[in-house]
Amino acid sequence: MTYSAIPLTSSTTQQTNEGASLPVAIIGAGPIGLAAAAHLQERKIPFIIIEKGLVASAVTSWQHVRLFSPWKYNIDAAAQRLLTQTDWQQPNEEKLPTGQELVEKYLGPLAKLFKDYVYVKHEVIAISRQQTDRMKTTNRQQMPFEIITKTENNIKTFMAAAVIDATGTWGNPNPALSNGLFLPAERALHEKIDYSIPDITAHKERYINKKIAVIGGGHSAINSLIQLVALKKRYPDTQITWVLRKDKVEQAFGGGRDDQLVSRGQLGLRIAKIIEEQLVTVITPFRIQSIEELQHKIHIKSYDAQRIEVDQMIVNTGNRPNFTINHELRFEVDAITEAVPALSNLIDPNLHSCGSVDAHGEKELRQLEKNFYIVGSKSYGRAPTFLMATGYEQVRSIAAYLAGDMKAAQQVQLSLPETGVCSSDQGGCC
Structure with missing residues (x-):
């Protein structure tokens, strides 16, 4: 896969001064970020993955925990198609993996397919438009995204045609106090x-x-x-x-x-x-x-x-999203749940279980900032009802849209098990 030889579609195209097409930047190398990469690769859209720790580091932190959803809900379809072209051994779809098994038998092998495009130990500290702050409108959509990262030794900048924020909520816990304040x-x-x-x-x-x-x-x-x-x-x-x-x-x-x-x-x-x-x-x-x-x-x-x-x-009171890196972008979240606005009424945990969440994709996740998306558990804000399968459908739809396939982007389907309080509190783990 040679990115300089693959043109982006008109809906995504941004170029450097030298004329080379810019990639889609995926922020976060967890299950949803890696699934996004799989869908983009199938569509021959260039991408990079930027991760502040190591691949699947959030999952690794709860590797001793067994998921309550079997393998068939935890493997993305595009990722599966890519992995079956290798010597990958597909797990029994009815078995329940631990976090460790999820990494060793799925996320690790998947990340190896993208190793040339994964930047680990690169913490994203800010995202903006080149030469353009949040207030400026003129030529805004024509400007590429600038992604500022911090490594152990320096500050690095990446440019991208689109950004998929799959940073999740794990590592940003709610406090013990009932008023929601960390005192x-x-x-x-x-x-x-x-x-x-x-x-x-x-x-x-x-x-x-x-x-x-x-x-x-x-x-x-x-x-x-x-x-x-x-x-x-x-x-x-x-x-x-x-x-x-x-x-x-x-x-x-x-x-x-x-x-x-x-x-x-x-x-x-x-x-x-x-x-x-x-x-x-x-x-x-x-x-x-x-x-x-x-x-x-x-x-x-x-x-x-x-x-x-x-x-x-x-x-174990759940987690909440951190929008610090997004503040120079034009994005919206619901005032109550901190979810992407179009999702808020779908995922209110007082009204819905995991199985009652309606299928949703690019259209519902679309922000004021063109080609910027918040996906995965972060798209659910503080609602604790997120399942990985939901995130996989989100990024499938977004990849289709970025490829110019409007029909596939709009035909979102999602089948989730019904009943139960689906609060994993693990930032999309299960």
């Missing part, structure tokens, strides 16, 4: 608070025979609790408290036996049994007003003056 007292406790789904076995010394509070009502919190209960069975003095905002703990159990994703339903059934066996203390509703450290203990206070004292906290 200094919570930040000061970073050594005693984990915002991921920790690998309890690998870090058991942190939790053995300690008092631990798990904050959150989604599947990430349930995964953390199940791991802690396994530890408690070996170390009975370990005390586990589950702190929820919900009126009743049963609201966190999800679809159970009615869930078309069996593993997702089983999570709810397992935690229900754990609660029944009194292996975890549940406090709900508990809306956190403040946390502080006193005499080496974390003191958690609710708005109605309830108090909890623990040694460690696991905060």
Whole structure:
């Protein structure tokens, strides 16, 4: 694949001063970013992938977690077509991969196909139009995008004809406080608070025979609790408290036996049994007003003056998008969900489960800034209902549009399993 020999379509064409066509820049080398690359490659549209860490680094951070969706929902169609042209061994589509298996058996091999166009350890710090700030309109759409990155040693600039922001939300967690604010007292406790789904076995010394509070009502919190209960069975003095905002703990159990994703339903059934066996203390509703450290203990206070004292906290309250890199672009997000505006009513977690999200693509993701798209879990803002299959359909539609194939771009289809609270809280992991 020689990019200088491949012209872009009229809908995407931007050129350097030397006349060479510019690529589409994909920001983020996670599942959705790599899927975007696969669709662009099939359409012979040049691209680069810019990643602040390593390929699939977010997935690697929860590699010990087993997804509740099987392989058939986690492999993008274009990526599959490209991989089958190699010696890749396709996993059993009905099996449930762990994060590690997702990287080793799919994302890693896929990234190798694009190795000449992937820039790892390049953190994007800003995106703009060349010679054009957010305020300027004249000739705006004719100017290429400038993507400013920071590496270990210097600042580098890339130019692109289009930008697909697939940076996700992982690594930008919501705080423990119910008012949504990250206050200094919570930040000061970073050594005693984990915002991921920790690998309890690998870090058991942190939790053995300690008092631990798990904050959150989604599947990430349930995964953390199940791991802690396994530890408690070996170390009975370990005390586990589950702190929820919900009126009743049963609201966190999800679809159970009615869930078309069996593993997702089983999570709810397992935690229900754990609660029944009194292996975890549940406090709900508990809306956190403040946390502080006193005499080496974390003191958690609710708005109605309830108090909890623990040694460690696991905060699994979801994630939120970070739009810092986008501020010189003309983009919009919903005022409530921080999702791409056209998606907001489709994905309100108070109204929809994963399976009820309508199919959507380039048209719904289109921004005021031509040829700029926010995709993946970042397109959902703070809504915790994102599935990888949704992101794969998003980037398929966008690639078709950038190739000038309007019919394919508009014919979006998406089939997702119904029922269950589809909150993975993992930034698009499952």
